[in-house]
Amino acid sequence: MNSVDVLLINPPQNAELKTLLELHGPPMASMYLAAYVRKMGYNPKILDMDLDNLSFEDALKYVESTSPKILGITAFTSTVKTAYKLLDAIKERIKDIVTVIGGPHVTFMPDEALSHQGVDIVAIGEGEETLYELIEAYEKNKDLSEVKGIFYKNKNGEIKMTKPRPFIQNLDEIPFPARDLVDYERYRWNGVLEAPMLTTRGCTFQCQYCSSSEMMGRRYRMRSVQNVIDEIKEVQEKYHVRDIEFIDDTFTLNMKRASEVMKAIISEKLDVRLSLSSRVNTINEELMQQLKKGGTENIYYGIESGSQRVLDLMKKGIKLEQAEAAVNLAKKYGIKVLGSYILGYPGETPDEMNQTIKFSIKLNTDYAQYSILTPFPGTPIYYELDKKGLIMTKDWDLYTVLHPLIKYEAFGYPASLVARKLTEAYRRFYLRFDYIFRKRYMLPLIFKTLRRSIKLARMMAKSYSRNVIGF
Structure with missing residues (x-):
């Protein structure tokens, strides 16, 4: 085995949540990082603990067998506690290994990360x-102070911060994700192999519940159209993938460029089934026509609320009328719509939650996804609630968008009401006679979704009870 310069580990999800939602895709962050360092002449490896349900001991043995010079982990809020425990265990057994952790959570909580013995370095933002x-620094014995965009502990155990790292402006310089470093064929859902692709980075909006503009910058950076087409061709040639998911925060933020991507797909005669995200105010009929011609089958709208007042609190920057128009436009061109909604936003009343449920039913999208407001570190709403002492728990394992985490009593109702509204939303949307009749070919999936929502309610009730007892 060639010497491994860096081993990138994808930590396991919450086991209960993974079983419940059956969600697991390829570790895009690790694949991007691996591709970049390989391009620069180094030898990376990826270990996806989720894919094989690996234990800590399994991971430790793999680390020992590969003997990497640097070990890196990308962690989200819901997986960060597991990542910390894993790094602590690795450091306990392999004292001289250099450990790096990155991702949205630690970007905004570097001191927390460095309080763990297993963490040497925190990588901030784009990695x-x-x-x-x-x-390079470890290979050439350079001082870490020369590396931009990190927090680290020096020899005296003091936490040091280096200069901020500028965002990569030319995204075409970043190679395609290293899909060959994972067992890519195994990332199937219901037998379908899909290829997630990130064609842009950054967000110009400042929704209060989202940290994207802080994590990836407020400038919308776009890969060239040809670069996107080349990646589609690569995954089709190597993995015979037809289903492509553009996982950009908002693929249609620049409507002219989105249209150009579609025109190129049409020109190249690429046989694809596309899924993508759009804001309801970054779409028009001309673009929708192009999306349809380019093979778009599914569009995701973050509608979030059926109350204009709550949308304004969120600083979402959309109107209810725009949501209706965008949904109707997609229906006109036969594109399936997934509408996403948030319940329990701070200051939202129970009646406004009901308005959201009613509005989602009125829109009658093909699918609806409901979640509970989760104050992720790095979001404006997190800092606002934390300052007021209104965050009920910082048990990051519970930050899955399925748990009520705010002291809702301050707004006049208990957290349990928000949990009930989540279940009610799924039940009322998916158990409508006209919906079941229209989607009768999907009855097994509909009832599976409902069973999950009931399990979610039970899971949240148990967790909520534990939280109350613990504080």
């Missing part, structure tokens, strides 16, 4: 160039 420079 490709940072990881490469860290490998």
Whole structure:
């Protein structure tokens, strides 16, 4: 085995949540990082613990067998506690290994991360160039103070912060994700192999519940149309993938560029089934026509609320009328719509939650996804609630968008009401006679979704009871 310069580990999800939702896709962050350092001449490996349900001991043995110089983990809020425990265990057994953790959570909580013995370095924000420079620093005995965009502990155990790292402006310089470093054929859902693709980075909006603009910048950075087409061709040639999911926060933020991507797909005669996200105010009929011609089958709208007052509190920047128009436009062109909604936003009343449920039913989208407001670190709403002492728990395992985490008594109702509204929303949307009749070919999936929502309610009730007892 060639010497491994960096091993990138994808930590396991919450086991109960993974079983419940059956969600698991390829570790895009690790694949991007691996591709970049490989391009720069280094040898990376990826270990996806989720894919094989690996235990800590399994991971430790793999680390020992590969002997990487640097070990990196990307963690989200819901997986960060597991990541900390894993790094602590690895550091306990392999004292001289250099450990790096990155991702949205630690970008905004670096001191928390470095309080763990297993964490040497925290990578802030975009990680490709940072990881490469860290490998270079250790290879050439450079001081870590020269590496931009990190927090680290010096020899005296003091936490140091380096200069901020500028965002990568030319995204075409980043190679395609290293799909060959994972067992890509195994990332199937219901027998279908899908290829997630990130064609843009950054967000110009400032929704209060989202940290994307802080994590990836407020400038919308776009890969060239040809670069996107080349990646589609690559996954089709290597993995015979037809289903492509553009996982950009908002694929249609620049409508002209989105249209150009579609025109190129049509021109190249690429046989694809596309899924993508749009804001309801970044779409028009001309673009919708192009999306349809380009093979778009599913469009995701973050509608979030049926109350204009709550949308304004969220600083969502949309109107209810725009949501209706965008949904109707997609229906006109035969594109399936998934509408996403948030319940329990701070200051939202029970009646406004009901308005959201009613509005989602009125829109009659093909699918609806409901979640509970989760104050993720890095979001404006997190800092606002934390300052007021209104965050009920910082048990990050519960930050799954399925648990009520705010002291809702301050707004006049208990957290249990929000949990009930989540279940009620799923039941009322999916158990309508006209919906069941229209989607009768999907009855097994509909009832499976409902069973999950009931399990979710039970799971949240148990967790909520534990939280109340613990505080």
